[in-house]
Amino acid sequence: MNFQQLRIIRETVRQNFNLTEASAALYTSQSGVSKHIKDLEDELGVQLFIRKGKRLLGLTEPGQALLGIVERMLVDADNIKRLADDFNKVDEGTLTIATTHTQARYVLPPIVNQFKKEFPKVHLILQQASPVEITEMLLQGEADIGIATEALTTEDNLASVPYYNWQHSIITPQNHPLTKKDNIRIEDLANYPIITYHGGFTGRSKIDTAFEEAGFDVDIVMSALDADVIKTYVELNMGVGIVNDVAYDPERDYRLKQIKTDIFGVNTTWIAVRKGHLLRGYGYEFISLCSPDADIRALKKVAYPDD
Structure with a gap:
């Protein structure tokens, strides 16, 4: 054998x-x-x-x-x-992060920048995928760390810690009728075609649930995998966008208006590792950069009890 x-x-x-x-x-x-x-x-x-x-x-x-x-x-x-590399090559190696477009594009850049300053000899790989694909990549050993809102916490073979909480924002063209309302209700949104995330991405289930519970059959004219695509078609006045609030950049998105809302509740983005997968020390440092309050010791104990 x-x-x-x-x-x-x-x-x-x-x-x-x-x-x-x-x-x-x-x-x-x-x-x-x-x-x-x-x-x-x-x-x-x-x-x-x-x-x-x-x-x-x-x-x-x-x-x-x-x-x-x-x-x-x-x-x-x-x-x-x-384990051998952690002793022989403390600050060298490869770290593969599997994450969604939203995290890679809007959340992780300052984290990656800081990590590369602290660990210049670590080759960092960012793999963009869906939450389900991220889960599978972790389970198959194709990624060291997964970051997503969906799917990670429902898999028994993954150990997860919360990264950050966020809410959806409404995105419209400047001077859209909704921008003139002080307190937007879900029935106001139901009057317009909606452009938002594809099913299984970035809190889409909470969007669907909010409309269903309010009794509205919402007209989702377009769904996309990332906020950049959503914003592009909102600019063309094809509908009202619903995106992760971190996806709005006032300087880059100056043609659009962001409207904060709590209609769709609070979402949590999670960081996960595979149980039994011995993560290199710099991998835990990456997690600490993402979430300084994360209990790394507890995560290690769950992910790798023999560590």
């Missing part, structure tokens, strides 16, 4: 039992993947995969039991290297 065989088992499952995709992901040949699987099955004396001819259809019961052990072994193998 060797680590390459274990990686092949894991990658085959990740690629939905497609050996062509698994071999491509591991930069090896399909015949090599098949041989490693057969060698491991012969060594263990059990069949790990359900087969139909040469095709793999799924995991057998022993294969399902083995997969969890394989995942833990490969995570711990990576943790051993990170």
Whole structure:
């Protein structure tokens, strides 16, 4: 048994039992993947995969039991290297942050700037993705830290700390009728076409819930993945925008008017790491820069009890 065989088992499952995709992901040949699987099955004396001819259809019961052990072994193998690097290369390495456009564009720039000043030898990678994709990247070991409003706190295998609270703002062209109202109610908004986030992004569920609970069938004429797109079409007077309040920049968005509101309640953006994933010291420093009040010791205890 060797680590390459274990990686092949894991990658085959990740690629939905497609050996062509698994071999491509591991930069090896399909015949090599098949041989490693057969060698491991012969060594263990059990069949790990359900087969139909040469095709793999799924995991057998022993294969399902083995997969969890394989995942833990490969995570711990990576943790051993990170642990050694924390002693040998204290301020060097790579840190991958998976986050949404809103966080990467409007919230993280000063944090990233400060982090690079403190850790100039750390290669920082920002991966933009949806909240669901961010969760998956953390679980698959493709990201060290995830930052999003949705999805992170509902996954049992992630440890999370709150980053910041925020509310939605209403965005309109200058001199729009809504700008002349002192206290905008949800029924006022329901009179206009709405441009806001796509489902699953940046508090969209709270927007939908607010209109539904008020009894309005709102006309969402356009949904987008990021606030920049929303603001572009609001400028064209195609509708009223609803965005994260941090996404409005008075200097850049001078053609638009921001209207603060509490109609849609308070949202929380979270920072998450995978449980069992040994985060390098500078990773925790990044989290501390984001949220100085975060209980890093408690996060470490939940994320990696043996640390």
